[in-house]
Amino acid sequence: MTHPAPAVLVAGTGSDAGKTTLVAALCRLLVDRGIDVAPFKAQNMALNSAVASDGGEIGRAQALQAAAARIPATTAMNPILLKPSGDRTSHVVVDGRPLQETDAVAYGPLTTRLWPHVRRALADLRTRHELVVCEGAGGVAEPNLRDRDLVNMGLAADADLPVVVVGDIERGGVFASLYGSWALQPDEDRQRIRGFVINRFRGDASLLDPAIEDLTARTGVPVLGVVPWVDGLGLDAEDSLGLRDLDGGPPVGEEGLRIAVLRLQRISNFTDIDALGREPGVTVTFTESAAAVADADLVVIPGTRATVADLDRLRQLGLDRALRDRATAGGPILGICGGYQMLGRAITDTVEGGGGTVAGLGLLPVETTFHVDKVVRRVSGDAPALGTDASGYEIRHGRTTVDAEAKVLVRDDDGRPGGVVAGPVMGTSWHGLADHDDTRRALLRWVAEQRGRRFVPGSVPAAAHREADLDRIAAVVADHVDVDRMLSLAGWRAVPSAGR
Known part of the structure; x- marks a missing residue:
């Protein structure tokens, strides 16, 4: 009988404690040790998502962790x-496909139906890989949610996993948070917590030694490491808690470019912007300011999970007028997915928000109708408006109809338009467009030309930036966390695989 591969759960004292980054670091340093490792997050609440290699939708963080492990992302990972x-x-979304809309109260009973999907996915990974590093969600000690918990101590109990709890010292109160996360557990769950990690010191x-000794004496749980603060990491954020302004450093040429991204309430896939903010001389600011819309070299309307509601909020803030004034003055605007839909003439939504038909901003010759079934796919083709090849991915309920005479921004290999251009306004349904180096640089050159500025792109590919960041954080974790002890807690024994 083949035994399942060992696994460990990395949980946190709260959201944004550093779980995602620690799991990614562990995946990278372990695969570099020759271990066939895979990430897993049973349940992820996030608006940043990706298209897995098997065609389903998963959290963007798990796609990052799979890249760290040097393996294709699959729906089993989330x-x-x-x-x-x-x-x-x-x-x-279950196994990469839409299931239903639900509220917090109704979700509790739904978890009974979801457990088999979680068990099957984890079992699949533990069969195909040598080690699985699981990530928890939110805070590990939430007694009000324990009876419906699929991702923290509920998962640990169901799969008999040892748990390592991460706390963020940057926020203050880390020792109280770690102790409370342990103390609030029922006895049977408390015994599963085998280690603590202090993050972002x-x-x-x-200076922490006396407090660490006190925490260990009170709980019997060792602190496996203190991870220092690491400046300048550009790894994909899981949700809007990780939303941050970006600065690509000094320009190569004489001038830089300023990008203003509208901070939508239900902003999604804002990782589309990351590669733009890596270019030298480019600064990215998330804003709700009409003045910023007027002053920026490029304004981006990003994706959103609530297109019509976020469009209504733009109107409440007066940003609709600011965008129209900007377009009239020749200021470049780029809409991505939901932002693209907003820039069109009309949106008919009986699915996402159920608001019927509403007027768009009228800046692009397109109209969008929402469908129950969702388009989830990777795309490749070209960007005729920019003169480059192009690639990306689509995750959308909206179907956008393009006027026959519209100038095409991007089109897929079958010739279907994935975006259009009208004067200084561009829109696309493709996420990840800026991750394509030639497309990103052509876009920024176009913006610079429109604004009368000089832009000289950098020479480092976007993918190389991410690889360097993964290597860097993996090295930091290897130096400051007792990874061998963590592996021992998981039950890891270095047994060569059949292919070695």
Whole structure:
């Protein structure tokens, strides 16, 4: 009988404690040790998503972790994805495909139906790989959610996993958070917590020794490491808690470019912007300011999980007028997915928000109708408006109809338009367009020409930036965390695989 591969759960004291980055670092340093490792997150609540190699939709963080492990991302790595569509509702994606909309109360009973998907996905990974590093979600100690928990101690109990809890010292109160995360557990769950990691520390770690000794004495749980603050990491953020302005450093030429990204309430896939902010001389600011819309060299309207609701909010803020004034003055605008739909003449939505037909901003010759079934696919083709090849991915309910005479921005290999241009305004349904080096640089050159500026692109590919960041954080974790002890907790024994 083949035994399942060992696994460990990396949980956190709260959201944005560093779980995603630690799992990615572990995946990279372990694969570089020759271990066939895979990431897993049973349930992810995030609006940043990606298209897996098997065609399903998963959290963007798990796609990053798969890249760290040097393996293709699959839907098994994130069987349940919750995409918030309102303050109390979420779109539920199961095994990469849409299931239903639900609210927080109804989701509890739904978890009974979801457990088999979680178990099957984890079992699949533990069969195909030598080690699985699981990631928890939010805070590990949430007694009000324990009876429906698929991703933290519920998963640990179901799959008999050891748990390592990460706390972010940058926020303050890390020792109380770690202790509370342990103390609030029922006895049977508390025993599963085998280690703590303190994250994002600035200064001399020896100053923490008395508190670490006290925490260990109170809990019997060792601190496996203190990870220092690492400046300048550009790894994909999981959700809007990781939203940050970007600065690509000094320009190669004489001038830089300023990009203003509208901070939508249900912003999704804002990782589309990351590669733009890596270019030298390019600064990216997330904003709700009409003045910023007027002053920037490029304004980006990003994706959103609530297109019509976010369009309504733009109108409430007066940003619709600011965008029209900008377009009239020849200022470049780029809309991506939901932002592209907003720039059109009309949106008919009986699916995402159920608002019927509403007027768009009228800046592009397109109209969008939402369908229940979702387009989830990777795309490649070209960008005739920019004179380059192009690639990306689509995750959308909207079907956008393009006027026959419209100038095409991008089109797929079958010749279907994935975006259009009208004067200084561009829109596309393709996420990840800026990750293509030639397309990104051509876009920024076009913006510079429109604004009378000089832009000289960098020479480092976007993918190389991410690889360098993964290598860097992996090296930091290897130096500051007792990874061998963590592997021992997971039950890891270095047994050569059949192919070695």
